[in-house]
Amino acid sequence: xxxxxxxxxxxxxxxxxxxxxxxxxxxxxxxxxxxxxxxxxxxxxxxxxxxxxxxxxxxxxxxxxxxxxxxxxxxxxxxxxxxxxxxxxxxxxxxxxxxxxxxxxxxxxxxxxxxxxxxxxxxxxxxxxxxxxxxxxxxxxxxxxxxxxxxxxxxxxxxxxxxxxxxxxxxxxxxxxxxxxxxxxxxxxxxxxxxxxxxxxxxxxxxxxxxxxxxxxxxxxxxxxxxxxxxxxxxxxxxxxxxxxxxxxxxxxxxxxxxxxxxxxxxxxxxxxxxxxxxxxxxxxx
Amino acid sequence: xxxxxxxxxxxxxxxxxxxxxxxxxxxxxxxxxxxxxxxxxxxxxxxxxxxxxxxxxxxxxxxxxxxxxxxxxxxxxxxxxxxxxxxxxxxxxxxxxxxxxxxxxxxxxxxxxxxxxxxxxxxxxxxxxxxxxxxxxxxxxxxxxxxxxxxxxxxxxxxxxxxxxxxxxxxxxxxxxxxxxxxxxxxxxxxxxxxxxxxxxxxxxxxxxxxxxxxxxxxxxxxxxxxxxxxxxxxxxxxxxxxxxxxxxxxxxxxxxxxxxxxxxxxxxxxxxxxxxxxxxxxxxxxxxxxxxxxxxxxxxxxxxxxxxxxxxxxxxxxxxxxxxxxxxxxxxxxxxxxxxxxxxxxxxxxxxxxxxxxxxxxxxxxxxxxxxxxxxxxxxxxxxxxxxxxxxxxxxxxxxxxx
Numbered sequence: 018x019x020x021x022x023x024x025x026x027x028x029x030x031x032x033x034x035x036x037x038x039x040x041x042x043x044x045x046x047x048x049x050x051x052x053x054x055x056x057x058x059x060x061x062x063x064x065x066x067x068x069x070x071x072x073x074x075x076x077x078x079x080x081x082x083x084x085x086x087x088x089x090x091x092x093x094x095x096x097x098x099x100x101x102x103x104x105x106x107x108x109x110x111x112x113x114x115x116x117x118x119x120x121x122x123x124x125x126x127x128x129x130x131x132x133x134x135x136x137x138x139x140x141x142x143x144x145x146x147x148x149x150x151x152x153x154x155x156x157x158x159x160x161x162x163x164x165x166x167x168x169x170x171x172x173x174x175x176x177x178x179x180x181x182x183x184x185x186x187x188x189x190x191x192x193x194x195x196x197x198x199x200x201x202x203x204x205x206x207x208x209x210x211x212x213x214x215x216x217x218x219x220x221x222x223x224x225x226x227x228x229x230x231x232x233x234x235x236x237x238x239x240x241x242x243x244x245x246x247x248x249x250x251x252x253x254x255x256x257x258x259x260x261x262x263x264x265x266x267x268x269x270x271x272x273x274x275x276x277x278x279x280x281x282x283x284x285x286x287x288x289x290x291x292x293x294x295x296x297x298x299x300x301x302x303x
Numbered sequence: 304x305x306x307x308x309x310x311x312x313x314x315x316x317x318x319x320x321x322x323x324x325x326x327x328x329x330x331x332x333x334x335x336x337x338x339x340x341x342x343x344x345x346x347x348x349x350x351x352x353x354x355x356x357x358x359x360x361x362x363x364x365x366x367x368x369x370x371x372x373x374x375x376x377x378x379x380x381x382x383x384x385x386x387x388x389x390x391x392x393x394x395x396x397x398x399x400x401x402x403x404x405x406x407x408x409x410x411x412x413x414x415x416x417x418x419x420x421x422x423x424x425x426x427x428x429x430x431x432x433x434x435x436x437x438x439x440x441x442x443x444x445x446x447x448x449x450x451x452x453x454x455x456x457x458x459x460x461x462x463x464x465x466x467x468x469x470x471x472x473x474x475x476x477x478x479x480x481x482x483x484x485x486x487x488x489x490x491x492x493x494x495x496x497x498x499x500x501x502x503x504x505x506x507x508x509x510x511x512x513x514x515x516x517x518x519x520x521x522x523x524x525x526x527x528x529x530x531x532x533x534x535x536x537x538x539x540x541x542x543x544x545x546x547x548x549x550x551x552x553x554x555x556x557x558x559x560x561x562x563x564x565x566x567x568x569x570x571x572x573x574x575x576x577x578x579x580x581x582x583x584x585x586x587x588x589x590x591x592x593x594x595x596x597x598x599x600x601x602x603x604x605x606x607x608x609x610x611x612x613x614x615x616x617x618x619x620x621x622x623x624x625x626x627x628x629x630x631x632x633x634x635x636x637x638x639x640x641x642x643x644x645x646x647x648x649x650x651x652x653x654x655x656x657x658x659x660x661x662x663x664x665x666x667x668x669x670x671x672x673x674x675x676x677x678x679x680x681x682x683x684x685x686x687x688x689x690x691x692x693x694x695x696x697x698x699x700x701x702x703x704x705x706x707x
Contacts, residue, residue, distance in 0.1 A: 096427060126430075128430060128431070128599065128666055128667070129429070130429070130430070131429040131430075132429065132433060162665065162666075163430055163665065163666060163667060164430065164434075164662070164667065165663050166663040167663065191665070191666055199596070200597070201594075202355075202596075203597075203665070203666065204355035204356055204359055204594065205355070205359045205594070205664045205665060205669070206664075206665055207359075208356065208359040208360050208363060209363070209664065
C-alpha cells in the first residue's frame with residue numbers, strides 16, 4: 018500500500034516537473050547562442066483579457082531559458098479605451114516581468130491604435146509612425162501600414178537603400194500575404210510594397226491584423242509571417258492555400274526568433290506553451 | 304360611359320405627355336451625369352474582389368492621371384453649373400434665397416461630422432475617426448439633384464437642396480484644403496495661383512472668346528499652383544471657370560448647353576462634356592475598388608453619420624436660420640427638410656474624391672470608400688421618407704393634381 022502510494026507520488030512529481038519543463042522551454046529548436054540576436058514578435062495583443070496575460074506568461078517563461086531582449090509589436094497594441102489606466106492593464110502589467118528584465122519593446126501601430134501612441138515611451142517609437150533601428154547584424158524597419166503615404170514610401174526606399182546590415186526585417190500591421198478569411202491579404206499594400214522589398218533585398222516580413230498564426234512560403238525570396246493572435250484570437254479562421262507553409266488558428270500565439278549569422282530560427286508558441294511551428298530561414302548572400 | 308371613356312383617353316394622353324416631357328430629360332440626365340460613375344464603381348468592386356493584384360496594379364498606374372488631371376474637367380463643369388445658377392440671372396439667384404441654405408449647411412456639416420467621430424471612435428477605429436471626418440461633410444450634387452427631381456418634381460425644394468449641397472461642399476473643400484496630405488506644402492504655390500487668376504482676368508478683359516487660352520494658360524498655371532501648394536490639383540479650374548465669358552441667360556441647373564451655343568463657357572462645356580464623363584467612369588474604376596476583406600465596423604461610421612446627421616443637421620441649421628429671421632422658402636417645412644437631408648446624405652463622387660485626397664491606398668481608404676458607397680442608401684430612404692411624410696410627389700395635393 019505504502020509502496021503503491023510512493024510510486025504514485027513519484028509519478029506525479031515526474032509528471033509535474035516534465036510539464037513545467039515543456040511549458041517553460043519552448044525554445045528547443047534554437048541554437049541559443051550567446052552572441053546571437055534573440056527577439057519575440059507579438060501582434061494584436063492589447064486586449065487586456067486573459068488570453069493576452071497568458072501569452073505574456075508564456076513569454077516570461079520562455080525568457081528564462083531564451084533571453085530575448087527585444088519584442089517587436091505588430092500593431093493593434095491597444096484595443097478599446099486608451100487611457101493611462103489602459104496602458105497599465107493592457108501593456109505594463111502583462112509584460113511587467115519582461116520590462117523589469119530590460120526587454121525593449123519596439124512597436125508599430127495598427128488600425129485600432131491611437132496616432133498619439135507613437136509618443137508612449139515604452140513603445141520606443143520616439144514620436145515617429147515609422148522608423149528603423151539596428152540590432153547586431155539585423156536592420157529592422159517598423160512601418161505604419163495603416164497610413165502608407167508617399168512620404169513614408171520615399172523614406173522606406175532611402176532607408177532600405179542605406180542599410181548595410183546582413184538581414185533586413187520589416188514589420189507592420191497589415192499582412193501582404195494572409196489566408197485568414199476575415200481579412201486576408203492586403204493586396205493594395207502588396208502592390209505598393211513588395212517591389213520595394215524585392216528591390217532592396219528584404220529577407221523577412223512580420224505582420225498581424227488577422228488573429229491567427231500563418232507562415233507563408235517564400236514569395237519572391239521573402240518569408241512572410243502573420244502573427245496576430247497574442248491577445249485576440251479568431252479560432253478556425255484560416256483557409257490555407259497553396260502558399261500557406263504552416264498555420265495555427267486554435268489558440269492565441271506569439272513568436273520567438275534567433276538570428277545567428279545567415280540563419281534565422283523561429284518558433285510559434287501557443288498560449289499553453291506548445292510549439293506549433295518552427296524552422297530556420299537561411300539567408301543567401303546578396 | 305362615353306364620357307368616362309373620353310376622360311380615360313384624356314388621362315392616358317396626359318400621362319403619355321408627362322412621360323414624354325419629363326422622363327427622357329431625366330433619363331438623359333441619368334445617362335450623361337450618373338451612369339458612367341456607378342458603372343466604373345461596379346466594375347471596380349467586382350475586379351478588386353476577384354483579381355485584386357491586376358486591379359491594383361492597373362489602377363495605381365493610372366490613378367494620378369485620373370484623380371489629379373482628368374477630374375479637372377468634372378470639377379470645372381460642376382463649377383460652371385454653380386457659377387451660372389448663382390449669377391444674377393441664374394436659377395438659384397438671388398443670393399438672399401441662398402442665405403437660409405447656407406446657414407442650414409453649417410448644421411448639415413457640423414452634426415454629421417460630430418456623429419461620425421463619435422461613431423467611429425465607438426467602433427474603435429481612432430485613426431479613421433481623426434482623419435476621415437471631412438468625408439461626412441459633402442454631398443454629390445448630380446445624384447442629389449437626380450433623386451430630388453424624382454421626389455420633388457419642380458418643387459422649390461430643388462434650388463434649396465442644390466444651394467445646401469453647394470454650401471456644404473464648399474465647407475468641405477475649404478477643410479480639405481487645410482487637411483489634405485496629397486504632397487508637400489509650399490507657400491510659394493499661392494502666388495502662382497494668384498498669377499493664374501490674374502491671367503484668367505486678363506484674358507477676360509482682353510475679350511478672348513476661345514476657352515483654350517483660359518484652359519491651357521491660366522488653367523495650366525493654376526494646376527501647378529495647386530499642386531505645388533499641396534492643394535488637390537483636380538480643383539485647379541475652379542477659380543478659373545468663373546472668368547470664362549458666359550451667356551446672358553442660365554438655361555437651368557444641369558441643363559446641357561446646345562452645340563450651337565456661342566459663349567465661351569458653353570463651348571467649353573460642349574467640348575469637355577463627354578471627356579468629363581469618361582473621367583468619371585475612370586474615377587469610379589480607380590477609387591471604388593474596395594476589397595471586402597478590408598471591412599471593419601468603422602466603415603459603418605460614415606453612413607450612420609450622414610443618414611442620421613444630415614436630416615438632423617438641416618433641421619437644426621434651418622431652425623437657427625429661422626431664429627435669425629431668415630424665412631423658409633415657400634412650400635418647405637420640416638418634412639421637406641428631413642427628406643432633403645436624406646438626399647444630401649449621398650456623397651458618392653465627391654465622397655470618393657475626399658477619401659482619395661485624405662487617405663493613401665490601404666485599409667482606411669477602403670473603409671471610408673465603403674462608407675461612401677453605403678451612403679447611397681440615402682436615395683431609397685429619401686423616397687421612403689417622402690412617401691411616409693407625404694412630401695413632394697407624395698403630397699396629397701400633388702397626387703390629386705396628377706390624378707386630374
